[in-house]
Amino acid sequence: MNLAKEILKSEDEIAERVRQLGRQITADHEGRELSVLGVLKGSFVFLADLIRQIRVPVRVGFLEITQSRKSEFLTEIIFSSSFQVEGTHLLVVEDILDTGITLAYLHQQLETRGPKSIRVCTFLDKPDKRKVDIHPDYVGFPVPNRHVVGYGLDYEGRFRNLPYLTYVE
Ligand code: IMP
Numbered sequence: 302m303n304l305a306k307e308i309l310k311s312e313d314e315i316a317e318r319v320r321q322l323g324r325q326i327t328a329d330h331e332g333r334e335l336s337v338l339g340v341l342k343g344s345f346v347f348l349a350d351l352i353r354q355i356r357v358p359v360r361v362g363f364l365e366i367t368q369s370r371k372s373e374f375l376t377e378i379i380f381s382s383s384f385q386v387e388g389t390h391l392l393v394v395e396d397i398l399d400t401g402i403t404l405a406y407l408h409q410q411l412e413t414r415g416p417k418s419i420r421v422c423t424f425l426d427k428p429d430k431r432k433v434d435i436h437p438d439y440v441g442f443p444v445p446n447r448h449v450v451g452y453g454l455d456y457e458g459r460f461r462n463l464p465y466l467t468y469v470e
């Protein structure tokens with residue numbers, strides 16, 4: 302498995318897109334407090350940059366979706382610390398939306414906790430691979446159907462620290 306030579310999105314292109322998303326999210330949440338919920342691990346780099354471009358008050362939490370110890374067919378949502386969902390305006394931040402199965406499950410689970418609203422912001426979107434009907438409110442970049450790494454995204458745990466986006470081949 303090697304890194305492609307070609308750069309998919311440069312550091313500058315990413316920074317400019319993140320600024321635009323921050324402006325859009327700010328405009329959509331004027332006068333509100335926003336509860337930003339990052340899906341670990343892939344979203345942490347994007348989330349760190351994104352929240353610094355949002356100009357309304359934010360609270361930040363993280364969760365991880367893991368396989369349940371009870372059954373390999375069950376998944377569990379583990380919050381990294383207590384985080385209030387009830388009565389908040391939630392912004393779920395993902396690294397990449399692929400089949401959409403993870404996010405659809407998460408959305409459904411979060412809804413049972415009674416937030417005022419749920420919006421989804423994904424840094425990358427692979428619309429060709431979608432298996433469930435889910436429409437993110439904010440998308441950084443659509444990407445082709447290849448394995449993307451960098452800016453938080455990994456291949457077998459590696460390459461999250463690349464400041465730009467590329468592929469593995
Ligand atoms: P899905 O939308 O339920 O299929 O799950 C998407 C998850 O798979 C993401 O949150 C990533 O963790 C991982 N993933 C999918 N495509 C890629 C990729 O191209 N690079 C790195 N991780 C990926």
Ligand code: MG
Pocket residue numbers: 340341342343344395396397
């Ligand atoms: Mg993810």
